[in-house]
Amino acid sequence: MQFAKRLAPLQMNVFADMDRAKSRARAAGREILDLSLGSSDLPTEPHVIEAIAQSLYDPSTHGYLLFHGTKAFRQAAAEWYTKKFGVAVDPETEVLPLIGSQEGTAHLPLAILNPGDFALLLDPGYPSHAGGVYLASGQIYPMPLRAENQFLPVFEEIPAEVLAQSRMMVLSYPHNPTTAIAPLSFFQKAVRFCQEHDLVLVHDFPYADFYLGKETMPSVLQADPDKTVSIEFFTFSKSYKMGGFRVGYAIGNSELILALRQVKAAVDFNQYLGILNGAIAALQGDQAGVHQAVEIYRHRRDVFVDRLHEIGWPVPMPEAAMYVWARLPEPWVKDSIDFAVKLVEATGVAVSPGAGFGKSGEGYVRFALVHEPEILVEAVDRIAGFLRG
Numbered sequence: 001m002q003f004a005k006r007l008a009p010l011q012m013n014v015f016a017d018m019d020r021a022k023s024r025a026r027a028a029g030r031e032i033l034d035l036s037l038g039s040s041d042l043p044t045e046p047h048v049i050e051a052i053a054q055s056l057y058d059p060s061t062h063g064y065l066l067f068h069g070t071k072a073f074r075q076a077a078a079e080w081y082t083k084k085f086g087v088a089v090d091p092e093t094e095v096l097p098l099i100g101s102q103e104g105t106a107h108l109p110l111a112i113l114n115p116g117d118f119a120l121l122l123d124p125g126y127p128s129h130a131g132g133v134y135l136a137s138g139q140i141y142p143m144p145l146r147a148e149n150q151f152l153p154v155f156e157e158i159p160a161e162v163l164a165q166s167r168m169m170v171l172s173y174p175h176n177p178t179t180a181i182a183p184l185s186f187f188q189k190a191v192r193f194c195q196e197h198d199l200v201l202v203h204d205f206p207y208a209d210f211y212l213g214k215e216t217m218p219s220v221l222q223a224d225p226d227k228t229v230s231i232e233f234f235t236f237s238k239s240y241k242m243g244g245f246r247v248g249y250a251i252g253n254s255e256l257i258l259a260l261r262q263v264k265a266a267v268d269f270n271q272y273l274g275i276l277n278g279a280i281a282a283l284q285g286d287q288a289g290v291h292q293a294v295e296i297y298r299h300r301r302d303v304f305v306d307r308l309h310e311i312g313w314p315v316p317m318p319e320a321a322m323y324v325w326a327r328l329p330e331p332w333v334k335d336s337i338d339f340a341v342k343l344v345e346a347t348g349v350a351v352s353p354g355a356g357f358g359k360s361g362e363g364y365v366r367f368a369l370v371h372e373p374e375i376l377v378e379a380v381d382r383i384a385g386f387l388r389g
């Protein structure tokens with residue numbers, strides 16, 4: 001059978017290699033401690049479950065859901081956004097419900113890129129950003145993120161000929177996998193750059209609430225309040241622990257929202273109304289669960305990083321998100337995939353190899369803090385045994 005050329009880059013997925021290594025470890029009788037996926041282990045709040053459960057018994061939620069039927073959700077999202085970030089949002093033209101934010105960021109390039117156009121992506125970065133560009137037959141220009149630049153891209157390094165053919169830039173801070181944060185001044189610079197070069201500015205913002213310090217994280221629309229070039233993506237997967245429910249939304253420039261809506265209209269009929277009702281309950285209900293979740297991740301980070309330091313692995317203390325991004329010790333620093341595969345086979349501890357997030361991720365691994373502190377300590381102890389050889 002013949003398949004489209006765009007499928008080829010989608011098949012190069014190191015996470016599939018890791019999955020096979022995990023299966024081998026399981027078959028060999030190892031107990032897997034999985035720190036490889038950023039899927040929250042914490043339960044969804046009861047008031048959210050209750051709103052979904054009520055909807056299940058209401059037959060008016062059972063049919064196809066057209067855009068106008070999502071009005072209450074769009075209003076709740078706009079109100080939540082304005083309260084948190086102080087930027088006015090029109091729920092009719094500037095908000096779009098999504099079946100998870102990954103769905104939205106992966107579909108958006110279809111609305112922006114012609115075949116061969118460039119998208120400027122963070123390297124390392126979240127794999128679906130690249131996946132969406134491949135699906136749209138676009139080209140990727142990876143903007144390397146380096147520790148010495150606080151894992152922020154240097155726009156001046158982008159070659160003029162690439163810039164001339166570029167249509168969009170994708171940012172995402174707090175950043176997965178490096179946990180870097182970006183100040184408002186960086187977003188202001190990015191907005192000016194994108195305005196100057198006629199680029200769409202995409203900001204994927206799943207860790208909006210996951211600052212482990214005391215401040216709040218800036219939204220890109222605070223740097224572009226007139227929404228001249230920007231679109232931002234939000235999810236319920238992290239703050240509201242609803243990853244399996246698949247719900248998120250985009251807020252931004254009305255032309256971009258309409259263009260993405262047109263692509264999605266060819267593909268789906270929106271998320272189930274009952275799940276949107278749960279998401280409304282999440283946004284409008286008590287936010288104590290969000291603060292508790294952040295507190296839990298802060299504690300796990302402290303326990304995990306302290307233990308890594310005790311075994312002699314000097315990782316920096318992450319300020320945001322739910323991960324630890326660790327530079328590998330010698331001799332592993334040259335091959336993060338080899339490290340991750342051998343580690344899981346030998347110890348059952350599964351981590352994400354940095355190379356899976358892009359070329360500039362090589363030399364690192366990402367630990368997701370998705371277990372109780374005792375399990376995290378057990379994982380570090382097994383890693384210590386592995387490193388001793």
Ligand SMILES: Cc1ncc(COP(=O)(O)O)c(C=O)c1O
Pocket residue numbers: 038099100101102103126172176204206234235236237243247248
């Ligand atoms: C940067 C980034 N974007 C998107 C997602 C996925 O979000 P969703 O569950 O809403 O598709 C994740 C999940 O880890 C992420 O880290």
